[in-house]
Amino acid sequence: MSFPGLIMPLTGAICVGVTIHLIVFSRGEWERHVVTIMWSIFLCQALICAATLRFYGGLYLQSLLYTLTTMVGFSVGVFTSMSIYRIYFHRLRQFPGPLGARLSGFWSMGTALRGFQLYKKTQTLHRFYGDFVRIRKKFRPREISINHVDAIRDIHGIRSKCTKGPFYDLNYPSRSLQMTRDKSFHSKRKQVWEKGFTSSALSQYEPRILHHSLVMAHQLSKRTQQPEDITKWIQFFGFDVMGDLVFGKSFRMLEEGRPHFILGQMAAMGPVVGSLICVPWLFILFQNLPVISHMRNKWIGWCKSQVEDRKTFNSSRVDLFSFLLPPSIHSEGLEADDLIYDSELAIVAGSDTTSTTLAALLYLLTQEPEKQEILRQEVDRLCSSPQEVSNQILSKNAPYLDGCIKEALRLYPAVPSGVQRMTPPEGAVIAGRLIPGDTLVSTPTYAIHRDPRYFVQPDAFLPQRWSSQSHLLLKQEAFNPFLIGQHSCVGKQLAMMEMRILVAVLVLSFNFHFHDDGLSQRSHKTKCRGLDFQDYFTARVGPVEVLLENRAIG
Numbered sequence: 001m002s003f004p005g006l007i008m009p010l011t012g013a014i015c016v017g018v019t020i021h022l023i024v025f026s027r028g029e030w031e032r033h034v035v036t037i038m039w040s041i042f043l044c045q046a047l048i049c050a051a052t053l054r055f056y057g058g059l060y061l062q063s064l065l066y067t068l069t070t071m072v073g074f075s076v077g078v079f080t081s082m083s084i085y086r087i088y089f090h091r092l093r094q095f096p097g098p099l100g101a102r103l104s105g106f107w108s109m110g111t112a113l114r115g116f117q118l119y120k121k122t123q124t125l126h127r128f129y130g131d132f133v134r135i136r137k138k139f140r141p142r143e144i145s146i147n148h149v150d151a152i153r154d155i156h157g158i159r160s161k162c163t164k165g166p167f168y169d170l171n172y173p174s175r176s177l178q179m180t181r182d183k184s185f186h187s188k189r190k191q192v193w194e195k196g197f198t199s200s201a202l203s204q205y206e207p208r209i210l211h212h213s214l215v216m217a218h219q220l221s222k223r224t225q226q227p228e229d230i231t232k233w234i235q236f237f238g239f240d241v242m243g244d245l246v247f248g249k250s251f252r253m254l255e256e257g258r259p260h261f262i263l264g265q266m267a268a269m270g271p272v273v274g275s276l277i278c279v280p281w282l283f284i285l286f287q288n289l290p291v292i293s294h295m296r297n298k299w300i301g302w303c304k305s306q307v308e309d310r311k312t313f314n315s316s317r318v319d320l321f322s323f324l325l326p327p328s329i330h331s332e333g334l335e336a337d338d339l340i341y342d343s344e345l346a347i348v349a350g351s352d353t354t355s356t357t358l359a360a361l362l363y364l365l366t367q368e369p370e371k372q373e374i375l376r377q378e379v380d381r382l383c384s385s386p387q388e389v390s391n392q393i394l395s396k397n398a399p400y401l402d403g404c405i406k407e408a409l410r411l412y413p414a415v416p417s418g419v420q421r422m423t424p425p426e427g428a429v430i431a432g433r434l435i436p437g438d439t440l441v442s443t444p445t446y447a448i449h450r451d452p453r454y455f456v457q458p459d460a461f462l463p464q465r466w467s468s469q470s471h472l473l474l475k476q477e478a479f480n481p482f483l484i485g486q487h488s489c490v491g492k493q494l495a496m497m498e499m500r501i502l503v504a505v506l507v508l509s510f511n512f513h514f515h516d517d518g519l520s521q522r523s524h525k526t527k528c529r530g531l532d533f534q535d536y537f538t539a540r541v542g543p544v545e546v547l548l549e550n551r552a553i554g
């Protein structure tokens with residue numbers, strides 16, 4: 001039998017592609033089913049191949065050509081229909097934004113891959129297009145970034161009807177306090193988490209945080225001959241503290257002066273996550289690839305073994321785990337793996353964010369020695385030695401220290417692009433404008449934090465704007481590093497305590513300088529070029545090499 005022309009299968013496949021786009025891809029949330037969808041497409045292609053082979057009597061090449069034609073036709077159908085729909089018919093078409101960003105997540109992925117500075121690109125787009133920009137940051141072009149202070153209240157505030165968007169399905173069906181869209185599970189679990197951050201719980205963590213700060217100062221005091229990468233030590237600190245508070249044992253990175261495997265794991269995963277979250281279906285597909293799933297399983301397996309270890313020892317010391325571990329798993333509707341993912345969340349959310357802010361702050365203080373000196377004088381007045389550093393004293397009497405921390409959080413927010421929420425089906429008025437239902441919305445934290453409508457000299461490090469010179473602060477509500485509302489950061493007070501204690505110990509122990517005489521190229525570069533601040537959903541700071549000078553105190 002002769003092999004038919006390819007026009008008919010091509011046209012048929014294009015029609016199927018258009019139909020599938022219109023009934024599946026243009027509505028609902030299909031991303032979490034992407035693996036099934038891919039398998040179905042694969043299966044259809046295999047069936048077409050087998051059927052043509054059988055029907056046309058074993059003409060392998062032709063049969064392959066036929067199958068490829070249908071595949072190309074299908075893809076052309078889906079992507080053409082998608083592009084036309086997104087440009088001309090999408091219900092968000094009245095919102096401006098760059099063409100690429102309206103078309104596809106690959107635009108954001110390309111932008112992310114060029115230095116992981118999507119937060120800066122978003123800021124530039126807002127300057128060009130205005131407060132509302134249609135941009136695909138984490139999910140499809142139905143996302144609008146809103147660069148307005150009122151949007152923070154309207155999207156995240158306690159009265160908001162916006163819910164978590166499909167970004168929070170990325171680990172589905174695994175769930176943690178943060179990565180769940182189940183409201184009732186979240187609110188029950190949040191109550192449990194909050195018990196781990198009361199002032200009485202925090203006061204029990206404080207001596208351990210001070211201990212880790214002193215170990216870090218001790219290690220640094222032996223490294224004053226040449227510039228030292230302070231970011232590395234701060235990461236050790238952040239992870240050691242969280243290991244101690246979550247699993248009851250430190251990772252001992254500070255003591256041993258070298259990274260634990262978890263840090264290498266996180267460093268490797270950062271760019272992968274940072275680029276793939278822009279195209280979530282690809283993220284979910286990647287997670288299922290053997291190499292990636294092996295890395296992830298290794299890490300989760302490690303968390304699991306730590307959770308098991310922690311369950312078996314009855315610590316007399318209170319730690320976060322004592323609160324998270326229920327008397328009986330079933331009593332709180334937990335599933336067996338929930339604790340593992342919650343402990344992973346605590347380690348990652350608690351260490352990365354705090355380390356980023358601390359590294360940014362030390363960079364800013366080294367950049368501006370006169371502000372470093374004002375801070376040192378304030379801390380000197382309150383604490384006679386690093387061993388005497390106390391959160392209680394600092395939190396009540398050190399406004400300049402708190403101002404420094406807030407400025408670091410403002411200039412370099414640890415979640416710089418903001419987080420994704422979804423409007424209710426009936427839509428919502430956000431910053432004075434009606435946004436259609438089921439639209440993904442976010443507030444770009446970095447851009448809002450550097451908006452001159454809300455902060456005078458927004459790019460300058462001015463700790464006094466939070467105390468003696470409040471006229472430099474035009475809209476306090478625009479400052480939103482921990483978020484507000486029911487999904488706000490549960491670890492805020494712990495983070496503030498850690499940052500106060502470590503910074504106080506360090507400024508009491510050392511003077512920080514950038515090295516200018518060519519001894520350290522990197523130190524000089526950091527000084528001239530600014531901070532290497534990369535956005536992988538949570539941000540990371542590159543090496544900050546500073547020269548430490550021991551101070552004679554006590």
Ligand code: HEM
Nearest residue numbers: 177178346349350353354414415419482487489490491495
């Ligand atoms: C400078 C430090 C920190 C910053 C800037 C920060 C920021 C944030 C932000 C913006 C969120 C919202 C994420 C989202 O909705 O997807 C969040 C959530 C969260 N943070 Fe933090 N965080 C910090 C430190 C900590 C610490 C020390 C912990 C301790 C374990 C922690 C635990 C959490 C948890 C468990 C959530 C999820 C809360 C929920 O979904 O209800 N964070 N954080």
